[in-house]
Amino acid sequence: MSSLMKGTAILTVGMFLSKVLGLVYIFPFYAIIGQENVALYSYAYVPYTIMLSVAISGAPIAVSKFVAKYNSLGDYESGRKLVRSGLLIMTITGFLSFLVLFLLADPIAHLVITDKEQAFTVSQIASVIRWVSFALIVVPFMSLVRGFFQGYDHMEPTAISQLVEQIIRIIVLLIGSFLVMRVFNGTAQTAISFAVFSAFIGGVAGLISLWYYWRKLQPEFNLKLQNSVSSGQLSYKSIYKEVITYSIPYVFVGIANPLFQLVDMLTFNTAMSNIGLAKVSDDYLGMLNFTTQKIVIIPVMLATGFSMALVPAITNYYTKKQHGALINAMDKTYQILLFITLPAVVGISLLSTDIYHLLYSESAMGSSILATYAPVAILFAFFQVTAALLQGIDYQKWIVFSLLTGILVKLAINIPLVEAFQTKGAILATTIGYAISIIINMFVLKKALNYKSQLVIRRSLLIIALTIIMAAFVIVAHKGLVMMFGPAHSKILALFYMVVCISVGVAVYAFLSFRIGLAQKLLGSKIEKIASKFGL
Template sequence: MSKNSIVRGTVLLTSATFISKFLGMIYTIPFESLVGATGGTLYGLAYGPYTIFISLSTIGIPLAVSKFVAKYNSMGDYQTSYRMYRLALRIMFITGLVTFAILFGGANALASIYIPDNSEGIAVEDVAMVIRMISFALIIIPPMSITRGFFQGYQSMGPTAVSQVIEQFVRIGFLLVAVYAVIDIFGGTITTAVGFATFSAFIGAIASAIVLFWYWKKRKRHINLYIQQQTVDRTNISSRTLFKELFSYAGPFVFIGLAIPLYQQIDAITFSRTLINMGEAQAVIDHAFSNINLYGHKLIMIPITLATGTSLATLPTLTKSFVDRNKPLLFQQINQSLQLIVLFILPAVVGMSILSHEIWGAFYGVNDFIDLNGYLLGWYAPVALFFALFTVTSSILQAISQQRFAIYSLFIGLVLKSILNIPFLQWFGPQGAVIATWIAAFITVAANLWKIKQAISFSLRQFLKRSMLMGIFTIFMALAVAFVRYLLRFVVTYQDGRLANVIILAITVTIGAFVYLWFSYHSTLLERVAGGRVRILDRIMKR
């Protein structure tokens, strides 16, 4: 395996995830103009439990299968990895149906948890309806996810990448057409429109399943060839033994996948209740909650795509190095994974914080609440770095068989978030929920890094040293962006409309990116992290 395998896998999966997340962000522009803050709040309330039930329905098995397959394939035992896939696939069909039935049947009970009795506007029945509409996707997603995990175990990232993009294209296409038709053609309610919007998850899942089936038919012959040519005989392993090993991997994946949704669920339960009791206006609450739960959250998820792609690409690779006891390669891969995250996400979140009002205005337009939304987005943006590092460090812990600790650290973070959320909301207002997330997520990342260091005697020195250098370059970038933004204020401001904000972003982001890349390239930091020269920059910035 070449030393750049993580980079290649990360680039492929990150590109696919980025396209998916970018589409998932772009569609919120027309979606917000059609359904507004109320529709965004309703949509977010439905997606929260749905995301949790996806994790519960798959019980962490897709990524666990990825690790399982990578491990047994490295031992030359392709038959056992294929056998495990077939067994896991059956479980996924069952758990998908069970969780669909629970979510569909328990929609009213869930909705009553989110909507306080003294709430105005959104009713319990509205939330229950959209939850029922989204529950249908649970029938298809578990078996689809297990197939993605199987391909990833073979270090074949193409099926996951392509199916992910197709799923998002189909989902968003159906969503926008349905919402537009319900509201502008048939004159329906926002609740009905949001219901069809959530049902789009089912439509997208069908499209993804069709793509994966095509890949399966295409690659089945090669998989059979591996099995036929294997020399290792392990046919005596019982199904019980295989499941025991698989679930030892799978358990932590459930909780890791639930991390962000669980943080959001704490907000969903406490946010409105706390602010209503404080006498905050319902319009302010709706705008603030839809910001941190949907519209602003979609924006900060763009940087997190790098972490998602990195974690998916590194798990099989790190697992193989760990099983082979190749510590030098393992340490190199861990360093590369962590540094890639900080290299790209740190400047992104700092830039997003500085330009938060312009970003909000460019995507969602200028209205009476732009100051509130821009202010909250500026506070919320750094959360992306903590969530990204948590995702990757948890993946590393799983690869080195320390998956239980990932659960402990997440539990600590959730307890902190639960304890801090209400008092911080009372002290700081809507931004208090964001600050509570900051603190909780930072503690989990610090705990994960400590455990990685302690478990395999991994030195954090190179990571911390290079992160400090990235921080310095980010400061240079931030100063350049802030200065250019200040000069532009004499000509145009974020209050001048969406086009004005697009122009401001085009200029400031271009200059900021150039400054950061210039320092990163000429200091050789970029090529040290990437594992080689970056040919595109070689042509632009000749060193």
């Protein structure tokens, strides 16, 4: 058990650090290329993310689940059989994905550019999409090897390779774009092309680190293979049927947010052109799909990190038909999610002007979009968790249905809402689409488990009340700072305002939640010990 917990901890920490690095690099990169060129970068990464998710097809989790299952039966040959054939299939899949994205670069660019007054041309967008497509050649191959290691409870290779891939990608991206823009006085298109190509270089670095671990662990794998027992001769058809069954739900959960972004990418410029705002369309879309989205996703990472730890328990309780324990675990999942996410997104909305100024630049529009967009993070987190709960009780098909329904609703209402409310219309369409997907997920959970909980409703109202009190203190603190020092026109002053206001918000929320015992009930005995030290 301790070995399992250690492996899980290594993988979780590695994934978290990798995601944090994937956020942090944005800020210096933004300073290098400027707000006006951010949209060009995002035009390449949204279709790339979707194609990557399809090419990988949930391989790390699906392969690890398959390998672990048959390893537990002593059948090590089935796992090796999957990997031997899978490496070839993933190589072909990766190359085909590269070709598809490379060849579709022009059609995608034509869908994005709808007006001659837009900041970028079809050829510029097509060019950066082609450059990022090269990464698809190596990443699917790498994902299958990671899944194989995880199936043997070796989490370190995945964690380290992810970090190596991310670190090398970021170093190449930042140094390359800096040299192009600041040393050689190149164009933004050249810098961004180099930046997106860094995903391929990072992938190669990650692959090299996995090769190192393969050489290191190969004697162990071969020894187990020699002692393998047969659990029945599995055909390739049955192997891949089982793996695909495991992987499909993970694909849809993984591409949920990129699909909503893709709808904006394909329709936003058309709507803005229809109302005569083509000149600012690319800039606003860059803020929506890139700069603000990177901030909004932070509380989602924190919340789902806590709540997803409970999901394996859901599967266990459901399998053993322990209905009471299952309902309690679901209750706790929802409460922890809201307890962490709600105050975080409210804080981001209230401090949006200073946050956007500090991380990017002083921008009234950027701040406004961030303030409006931040609350939607609650829906991002709830969709991920409700989808994970459906996986836990083997209702995976409903994830596909709910997501596609939400996407179709977003697609149907996006243009009229953007025409009516501009960028906030796109956010509203995303909110409605996600809300519909979540309602479907929760309805299915209610029907499947006869789930209803007065406790969650009462605790949610309590969390909302605590957040309102916290928000009031933050607003008063911020207004007091502005009265004393004036608006934060410098980054140092914006940082000072943020530190003070965040400290006030955290202190008030923590004090109240500890005082009434909510934090202790939700976060466990360790938090209770911390509270007792402060006399709470």
